[in-house]
């Protein structure tokens with residue numbers, strides 16, 4: 001369980017407009033600040049990004 005929460009649980013720092021509430025504070029966990037997102041990871045829209053993450057979860061379970 002990386003980042004202090006189980007996978008598929010919404011982060012408490014995620015705002016209603018889907019932004020990180022602590023992005024610029026320096027308090028973001030290293031697993032967040034170290035993530036290098038790629039175009040393939042983000043996709044064209046939210047559903048594609050979520051599908052990518054779900055695939056990662058299956059492959060690393």
Ligand code: SF4
Nearest residue numbers: 011013014020028032
């Ligand atoms: S970047 Fe990290 S801390 Fe910020 S909302 Fe996303 S998971 Fe939460």
